[in-house]
Amino acid sequence: MTDRPTRRELYERARRRRSNVVATVSTIVVVTALVVLIPRSPGWGRVRQAFFDGDVFRESFPGLLQAFWLDVQILLWSTPLILVVSLVVALARNTRSAALFPLRAAAVIYTDVLRGIPVILLVFLIGFGVPALGLSREWANPLIWGTVTLVLSYSAYTAEIIRAGIESVHESQRAAARSLGMTSRQTMTTVVLPQAFRNIVPPLMNTFVSLQKDVALVSLIGPVEILRQAGIDKAKYANFTPYVAASIIFLALTIPFTRLADWALARQRRRTGATTIG
Amino acid sequence: MRTSPTLRRLVPVVAVGALVLAACGSDDDSDASSSTDAPSGSVSGTAPADDACGNTIDDGVLTIATGEPAFYPWVIDDAPETGEGFEAAVAYAVAAEMGYDADSVVWVRTTFDEAIQPGPKNFDMNLQQYSITEERRENVDFSLPYFTSNQAIVALDGSPAEGATTVADLVDVKFGAQVGTTSLDFINDVIQPNQEPFVYDDNVGAKAALEANQIDAAVFDLPTALYVSGVEIEGSSVVGQFPADAGGTTDQFGIVLEKDNPLTACVDEAITTLTDNGELDAITQEWLADFTGAPVITVE
Numbered sequence: 001m002t003d004r005p006t007r008r009e010l011y012e013r014a015r016r017r018r019s020n021v022v023a024t025v026s027t028i029v030v031v032t033a034l035v036v037l038i039p040r041s042p043g044w045g046r047v048r049q050a051f052f053d054g055d056v057f058r059e060s061f062p063g064l065l066q067a068f069w070l071d072v073q074i075l076l077w078s079t080p081l082i083l084v085v086s087l088v089v090a091l092a093r094n095t096r097s098a099a100l101f102p103l104r105a106a107a108v109i110y111t112d113v114l115r116g117i118p119v120i121l122l123v124f125l126i127g128f129g130v131p132a133l134g135l136s137r138e139w140a141n142p143l144i145w146g147t148v149t150l151v152l153s154y155s156a157y158t159a160e161i162i163r164a165g166i167e168s169v170h171e172s173q174r175a176a177a178r179s180l181g182m183t184s185r186q187t188m189t190t191v192v193l194p195q196a197f198r199n200i201v202p203p204l205m206n207t208f209v210s211l212q213k214d215v216a217l218v219s220l221i222g223p224v225e226i227l228r229q230a231g232i233d234k235a236k237y238a239n240f241t242p243y244v245a246a247s248i249i250f251l252a253l254t255i256p257f258t259r260l261a262d263w264a265l266a267r268q269r270r271r272t273g274a275t276t277i278g
Numbered sequence: 279m280r281t282s283p284t285l286r287r288l289v290p291v292v293a294v295g296a297l298v299l300a301a302c303g304s305d306d307d308s309d310a311s312s313s314t315d316a317p318s319g320s321v322s323g324t325a326p327a328d329d330a331c332g333n334t335i336d337d338g339v340l341t342i343a344t345g346e347p348a349f350y351p352w353v354i355d356d357a358p359e360t361g362e363g364f365e366a367a368v369a370y371a372v373a374a375e376m377g378y379d380a381d382s383v384v385w386v387r388t389t390f391d392e393a394i395q396p397g398p399k400n401f402d403m404n405l406q407q408y409s410i411t412e413e414r415r416e417n418v419d420f421s422l423p424y425f426t427s428n429q430a431i432v433a434l435d436g437s438p439a440e441g442a443t444t445v446a447d448l449v450d451v452k453f454g455a456q457v458g459t460t461s462l463d464f465i466n467d468v469i470q471p472n473q474e475p476f477v478y479d480d481n482v483g484a485k486a487a488l489e490a491n492q493i494d495a496a497v498f499d500l501p502t503a504l505y506v507s508g509v510e511i512e513g514s515s516v517v518g519q520f521p522a523d524a525g526g527t528t529d530q531f532g533i534v535l536e537k538d539n540p541l542t543a544c545v546d547e548a549i550t551t552l553t554d555n556g557e558l559d560a561i562t563q564e565w566l567a568d569f570t571g572a573p574v575i576t577v578e
Contacts, residue, residue: 043396043397046396046397047396047397049396049417050394050395050396050417051396124486127490128483128486128487128489128490129490131490131491131492132486132489132490132491134491135490135491136491137452137491137492140490140491140492141492142476142487142492219477220478220479220483221476221478221483221486221487221492222454222476222477222478222483222487222492222493223476224474224475224476224477228457228477231457231458231477232457232458232462232477234391234394234458235390235457235458235459236411236413236414236458236463237413237414237416237417238394238413238414238416238417238418239394239416239417240391240394240395
């Protein structure tokens with residue numbers, strides 16, 4: 001073995017260097033154009049004043065960050081619930097026994113109906129409607145019913161992802177497991193589901209990123225989380241800068257997860273042998 | 279040694295970051311100052327009163343905005359063009375003082391956001407119970423106040439807020455308020471309850487929360503409170519109102535205009551005239567006389 005790079009390696013290195021230069025130059029051109037052109041538009045002064053007011057930003061930011069903690073809490077307790085409920089629904093939809101037809105039908109109706117109603121409407125319907133039936137103060141808490149809404153809605157989406165994952169496992173896997181004498185349940189838990197979950201990590205992470213933002217809908221029924229706090233500050237200063245500040249806080253949470261989701265997707269492409277054609 | 283592929287892919291990103299930082303750093307106030315130029319409104323040939331008053335978005339027409347929907351008793355039946363309801367009547371009186379007869383008034387509807395967003399406005403003046411605050415004045419023009427409102431508490435029968443005579447009686451009450459109102463500031467700054475208040479988009483949300491037993495009481499300006507308790511929420515009442523200067527703040531409603539609009543001076547002049555000649559009082563009596571009665575809660 002020698003340390004000298006092969007001609008092929010040298011060629012590839014040159015190609016990489018060249019595409020890096022092209023990427024850098026084109027990025028600089030685009031960003032410069034944006035940075036130079038936007039401030040030259042006639043309305044920029046007004047836009048800057050309304051959306052990028054430094055004083056309003058500084059004054060609203062700490063309160064927004066504090067309010068964001070509520071979003072994170074709701075996210076943390078909804079996510080495991082969503083995974084459990086959606087798994088149950090997906091498994092119900094995947095049952096094959098004739099006697100369990102009503103269960104399958106119920107799962108289909110659940111996913112159809114809950115995916116078909118906008119989350120924002122569900123928040124109102126469940127968040128105000130259920131407690132109005134006459135619940136005590138602690139059980140009427142909008143945080144409970146807001147969470148229930150998110151879990152119901154997101155479980156419907158996630159159940160479909162899990163079902164797609166289960167169906168992506170080739171039927172021969174099931175057949176092989178059964179022929180080894182495994183029960184239907186053993187087949188599902190030890191053969192099908194582990195493979196299914198590996199396939200659906202990217203879409204699951206995608207849904208999680210989406211949930212991170214929809215958590216803010218709980219504010220419609222009372223709790224002051226970051227979106228509501230931004231609305232309060234917006235009205236206080238008659239200025240939209242708090243919305244920009246809130247967006248930045250959201251991005252600080254969502255970007256790492258979108259990167260992670262992309263990484264998971266790329267890893268899966270490599271694993272399954274799909275190649276990238278430049 | 280080979281640099282890792284990840285590192286090399288980062289080069290453009292770092293370059294962009296540096297550019298953005300450089301761009302931000304070189305910002306100065308020259309951009310912002312150009313924005314304060316007066317809008318290039320044309321002086322109308324049929325300019326009523328004087329030049330400032332003729333400076334409207336459409337020549338010879340005064341475009342007035344209100345909420346969608348506009349609520350009783352500020353506008354009756356969501357029909358401001360009838361001039362019925364306190365704010366509708368004030369709008370027509372102000373317009374008349376400015377030299378616009380009823381036929382020259384056009385109504386449009388806006389949200390709060392549309393009233394404060396940058397860029398050309400589709401209204402000359404906007405009134406929908408906007409409280410005048412110093413912070414807001416940085417971004418919009420306010421006219422002189424046309425109404426001074428008391429804050430008031432609406433609760434269902436049997437609420438812990440019932441029978442309160444001082445603010446101290448209210449610290450354990452779970453409150454709700456509408457976003458963007460001074461009522462919310464009033465709860466936080468003056469009542470300072472032990473539990474964080476809930477906040478809703480509109481009084482419909484506050485109503486739903488009262489009925490869902492999620493809050494004990496909601497705070498509104500007094501006319502809205504009396505309307506909400508009398509008409510909208512069955513079994514509720516106004517358990518108390520606060521003096522207008524409670525907590526050292528006065529909640530005054532002003533007409534909103536675009537920042538640095540030359541029309542503001544003209545609107546102010548009209549409101550001063552209406553205040554001095556007693557017409558504003560007469561309008562208040564006509565539309566809001568029934569909206570004053572409620573026990574007073576003191577703030578020590």
